[in-house]
Amino acid sequence: MSNIYYCNKCKNNCSIEIVNINSHAYYSGYKCSKGLSDAKSHLNQEDKILTARAILTNAKMSTIPVRTTDKIPFSLIPDAIKIIENTKVKAPIEKGAVIIENILDTGINVVTLRKVL
Ligand code: SF4
Structure with a gap:
């Protein structure tokens, strides 16, 4: 499963791909740690089985x-x-x-x- 988080914190407008393999998330496409951190927060705000x-x-x-x-x-x-x-x-x-x-x-x-x- 994968989805894209679009970081717009600066003019680079990175598209950060989040790939989930065996319940572990892998991130690619970010150019700084701020974007990675935001993408992780985004993933944690998805709908969930509670x-x-x-x-x-x-x-x-x-x-x-x-x-x-x-x-x-x-x-x-x-x-x-x-x-x-x-x-x-x-x-x-x-x-x-x-x-x-x-x-x-x-x-x-x-x-x-x-x-x-
Ligand atoms: S990941 Fe970093 S460099 Fe890319 S848009 Fe976000 S803040 Fe800018």
């Missing part, structure tokens, strides 16, 4: 790891984390159980990442 922890009740652990079923827009991640961290899940619960449907009207669900008896 992982977080919800509140777990009726169990020894107090939280349970969960994730979204698809990538959610970067701008929604802070609000999604707040919702997830305030959601209560009662044990016992299966791995993959839906704990939030259609989070923030994205059409994406949030599911558990482990089974708790």
Whole structure:
């Protein structure tokens, strides 16, 4: 997978190619460290599958790891984390159980990442 970040911090207007190989990002086309730094920030602001922890009740652990079923827009991640961290899940619960449907009207669900008896 690759994408292009267009740096316009100076008149050089570099096109920085970002190639993702085996979950490692490689950058090319930048002429200075400022451009490389901006391209890395850009990559980190992409839509993501979000992982977080919800509140777990009726169990020894107090939280349970969960994730979204698809990538959610970067701008929604802070609000999604707040919702997830305030959601209560009662044990016992299966791995993959839906704990939030259609989070923030994205059409994406949030599911558990482990089974708790
Ligand atoms: S990477 Fe550096 S040289 Fe290239 S446009 Fe950006 S700031 Fe200018």
